[in-house]
Amino acid sequence: MSPASTGASTVVDAAATATAPASLPVSDDRLAPGGPGYRRMSFALFLAGVATFALLYSTQALLPLISGELGVTASAASWTVAAATGGLALFVLPMSALSERFGRRAVMTGSLAVAVAVGLLVPFAPSLPVLVALRAVQGAALAGLPASATAYLAEEVRPKALVTAIGLFVAGNSVGGMSGRVITGWVAQEWGWRVAVGVIGGIAVVCAVAFRVLLPAPRHFSAGSLRPGVLVRTVREHLGNPLLRRLYAIGALFMTVFGGIYTVVGYRLTQEPFSLPQGVVGSVFLVYLVGTVSASTAGRLVGRLGRRGSLYLSGGTTAAGLLLSLADSLGAVLLGLVLITAGFFAGHAVASSAVSKTATQGRAQASALYQSAYYVGSSVGSTAGAVAFHAGGWGGTVTVGLVAVAGVVAITVAGSRAAARA
Template sequence: MPAADTGASTTIVDADAVTAPTDTTRLTPGGPGYRRMSLALFLAGVATFALLYSTQALLPLVSRDFGATASAASWTVSCATGGLALFVLPMSALSERFGRRTLMTASLAVATAVGLLVPFAPSLGVLIALRAVQGAALAGLPASATAYLAEEVTPKALITAIGLFVAGNSVGGMSGRVITGWVAQEWGWRVSVGTIGVISVACAVAFRLLLPEPRHFTSGSLRPRVLARTVRDHLADPLLRRLYAIGALFMMVFGGVYTVIGYRLTEQPFGLPQGIIGSIFLVYLVGTVSASTAGRLVSRLGRRGALYLAAGTTTAGLLLSLTSTLLLVLLGLVLITAGFFAGHAVASSAVSHTAQRGRAQASALYQSTYYLGSSTGSTVGAMAFHSAGWSGTVGMGVLAVLGVVTITVFGSRAARAERRLATA
C-alpha cells in the first residue's frame, strides 16, 4: 500500500503495468467512468480499514464485557491483521486467475457479512475467530485494487488514482475508530461494531454498482511454482530482507501503542470517556503529513539518514508518553505517529526501488511482514501492559526501534563493504 497508512497498507503495483501504453479505452481524469471508478475504490478503502480496525478503540469495553485481560482482548485486532498478512499473497494469485473486480467484490461481501455477525459474538473466542476470517477476506482488496488501477487507468493518472484509494484507507482507518468510540460511549461496543458493519455494507454495495467493468484484464493461471520462485528470490535478497524487517518493527511499535493506549487513558490519572479515546485516533492525520514529506527527507538525508530520524522521533515520543500529563502524552503520540509513518514510507518505497523484477510480489511480501508486525505488536504490547503497565509497552517499543537502528547500521556497513570490494 501507500507510503503512508493510517491504518493503511502498502500499494502493490507492477512496474510493467504502470508503464503500459495509453489508449482510448483506458480511464482518464474527466473521461467517462473515471469518477465512478475513483469513488468506488475510495469507498472500498473506507470499508476495508474501518472493518479491519473496528475493535481497536473498543478493547477496554471488550475486556469488561468478557472479563478478559488486555492481552486476551488484543487478539481481536491481532487476528484480523494477521489474517490479512497471511492471505495477501494467495489473494494476489487468485486475482490473476479470476479477475480484480470479481475478487474485490467477493472479499468485501465476505468481510461485510462477517462484520454483521461480529456484534452477536457470544464469547471472546468466537469474536476472535470471526475477526480472523474478516481479516483474511479483506486481504483481497489491497491485493487487487492497485492491479486493477494499473490495468484500467492511463499511466499519467495512475498515481492520482492510487492516492484516492489510499485516502479511502486513511479515512476508513481513522473514522472507523472515531465513530466506534463515540457510538460505544452511548450504546456499547456491540452497537458500535454493528454500526461499522452497516456502513461497510453500504460502501460495498456502492462499490459494486460504481466500479466499471474491466477492459484490460487477461486471465492467467495461478502458476504457484512461478510465484514461489519469485518469493524465494526476494527473500534471498539481503536488502529486501532488511527492509521487510524494518517495516515489521516500526509497525510493532505502532500496533502495540495504539492497541494499548485506550486502556491507559481510561485509567487514572486520566479517566477519559470512550468517545474522547476514540477521537485520539485523529492523530493519524499527523502521519499523513509526515509520510508525504518522506521523499524530501530522503533527498536531504539519504534513506538511512531518514530512517535514523524516524527512529529517533519515534523513540522520543515513546519516552514522552511515560509522563502523567495528558498534553505530554498526546504530544508523545504525535511524535510516535510521525516517526512511524515516515519510517514506513521510506522502507516501503525502497522495496519497489530495490526489486528489479516481480515488484508486485516484493510489495506483497512487505505488506505481509508489515501486518504481521502489527499483529505481533498488538499482542506483545498488550501482554507487556498486562505485566508491567504502560512502561512495559513503551519498553517493547523501544526495543523494536533499537532493532530498526541495528538493522540500518548493519546495512550501512554492508553497503560500505560492497563498495570497497567493487573498487578493489
C-alpha cells in the same frame, strides 16, 4: 527504504527503466495526476483503505468495554485484534495469487464483500472465542485488498506518480482507522460495543459499493498462472532479493510499534491519572489525521530526503513520540501519539511503495509478502504490547516499541553500508 540505503540503487533504477518504454512521455497511457480516471481511481482506493482499516481495527478502541462485558483480561481481549491481523497475514499471499489469475479488481471486490458480511455478524458474537473466530475470518477476507491494491497501482499508474498514489491509499487506511475508533468510541459510550461495531459494518457497506462503482477497469493487467510451482518460484525470487527482505522487515517493525501502542492506549487513558470516558478515548484517535497527511505527502518527502533519509526521519519521529508519551500529562501523551502516527504512516508509505517499484514481475506476490510481514508485525505488536502493559504498565509497551524502532534504524544502516560497499 531508499534503493541507496539497501545497496541496490542501480538495480531499482534499472528495473524501473526496464518497465517503461523508451517513448514513455508519448505513448504511456497509464493513469497520472490530472489525467482522466486518476481521481476516480484515487478516491475508490481511498474508500477501500477506509473500509479495510475501519473493519480490521473495529474492536481496538473498544477493548476495555469488551474486557468488562466478557470478563476477560486486556491480553485476552487483544486477540480480537490479533486474530484479524493474523488472518490477513496468513491469507494475503494466497489471495495475491488469485489476483494474478482473476484480476485485481475482482479479488478486491470479493474480499470487501465477504469482510463486510462478516462484519455485520460480529455484533452478535455470544462469547470471546466466537468473536475471535469471526475476526479471524474477517481478517482473512480482507487479505485480498492490500496486495491487490498496490499491484493494481503499480500496473495502472505511471511510475513517477506511484509513491503519491500508494500514499493516498495508505491515507485511506489512516482515515479508516481514525473514523472507526472515533465513531465506535462515542457510539459505544451510549449503546455499547456491539452497536458500535455494527455501525462500522454499515459504513463499510457504503464504502464497498462506492469502491466497486468508481474503480476504473484495469487496462494493463495480464493474467498469470495459479500453478503452485509458479507461485513458489516467484516467492522464492522475492525472498532472495536483499532489498525486498529489508523492506519486509521494516514494514513488520513499524507495525509492531503501531499495533502495540494503539492496542493498549485505550486502557491507559481510561485508568488513573487520566480516567477518560470511552467517547473521549475514541476521539483521541483523531490523531490519525496526522497519518493521513504524512502518508499522502510521502512522495515529496522521498523527493527531498531520498528513501533512506525518509526512513531515518520516520523512525526518529516515532521514537521521539514513544519517549514523550511516557509523561503523566495528557498533552504530552497526545503529542507523543501525533509523532508516533506521523512517523509510522510515512515510513509505511515509503517502504510499501519501494516494494512495488522493485518488483518488476509477480508484483502482487511481492506486495503480499510485504503485507504479510506488516500484519504479522501488527499481531505481534498488539499481543506483545498488551502483555508488556500487563507486566510493566505503559513503560513496558513503550519499550517494545523502542526495540522495534531500533530494528528499523539498524536495517537502514545495514543497507547504507551495503550501498557504500557497492
